[in-house]
Amino acid sequence: MLDWLPPNVSTYGGEIDFFFHVIYYITAVVFFLVAGAMIVFLIKYRYKEGRRATYTHGNTTLEIVWTTATFVAMLILALVSKPLWGRIKQHTPMTQSMVTVQVTAKQFNWEVLYPGPDGEFDTAADSTAGTLDDYQVDNDVHVPVNTVVRVILKSKDVIHSFFVPQARLKQDAVPGHTISAWFEITQPGKYEIPCAELCGFGHSGMLGQLYVHTPEEYEAWKNEKWPPAPVAAADSTNIEAPQQ
Ligand SMILES: [Cu+2]
Known part of the structure; x- marks a missing residue:
């Protein structure tokens, strides 16, 4: 074939x-x-010569x-x-280990938002701290291998298309809509995320990177990039809650 x-x-x-x-x-x-x-x-x-057309x-x-x-x-x-x-x-498999990232397309980048240590978007890990623990970066999607990854797709301006050729995933990002897509990749590596919808002058340069990590690499990346977990979310076997 x-x-x-x-x-x-x-x-x-x-x-x-x-x-x-x-x-x-x-x-x-x-x-x-x-x-x-x-x-x-x-x-x-x-x-x-001499042949007539017939009706x-x-x-x-x-x-x-x-x-x-x-x-x-x-x-x-x-x-x-x-x-x-x-x-x-039409549906996303809900697994225990599922990872969610929010990708907002804009001319001409993928704005990638991670929920941070608490696993929730738009929330602070420590309610008293007041600052959001979400982590945002342009164009870099980091996910673990052999894990369902849910992508919450949005757009800030025009229609874009989130395309991961090796994952066989292509999904439009439409302004005013929140669209859920998912993939699960079985091989660690670095893959490209081109925009597959002609979205303006810089369309051809709209390219993200998908880093699929082994579980250890993914943990290391999280520890480095995501804001450090506050005491409440940390492993309680090692750290004692502060006494008042
Ligand atoms: Cu685009």
Whole structure:
């Protein structure tokens, strides 16, 4: 099989690739049938001295056949791919270890927001401290391997498209909407997040990086970047709560 797609490192990527190839080869067969018929007709009915054009109303049977065949092919594809579409696009698997990042697209960056040590967006880890513990950075998404990653997608200006080719994930970010997408990557590495929607002058330079870490690397990254956890959230076996 021709393999022109980037290597798949996503849990659901294999099934996406399967449907990609099925649809691709159906399209290829139809293309060669149509283009072939056109070439045959061009040659067979080309200009000949003394030959007159004849009027024909077409062939009703033939028209019914190709319309029905197309309809049936589309219907089968829709029905067969529906469960996969539903599993990827219409619900997010809720697992214990799930990681959530919020990605806000803007001309021409991905603004990435992490919930910080308390795991909640727009909240402070320590309610008395008053400052938010969310961590924000442009274009760098850091996630652990073999973990469901939920991406909460927003846009500040125009329509962008969050695309991770190796994860087989592409999802529009639409102003005024909050869209939930997810992926789970099975191989640590660095992957690209291009914007796949022509979004303005700097569109071609809108590129994020997805760092997929081993659990140890991910913990190390978190400890370095996220604000230090306050006493309340720290491991209570080592640290005693301050006495008043
Ligand atoms: Cu964009």
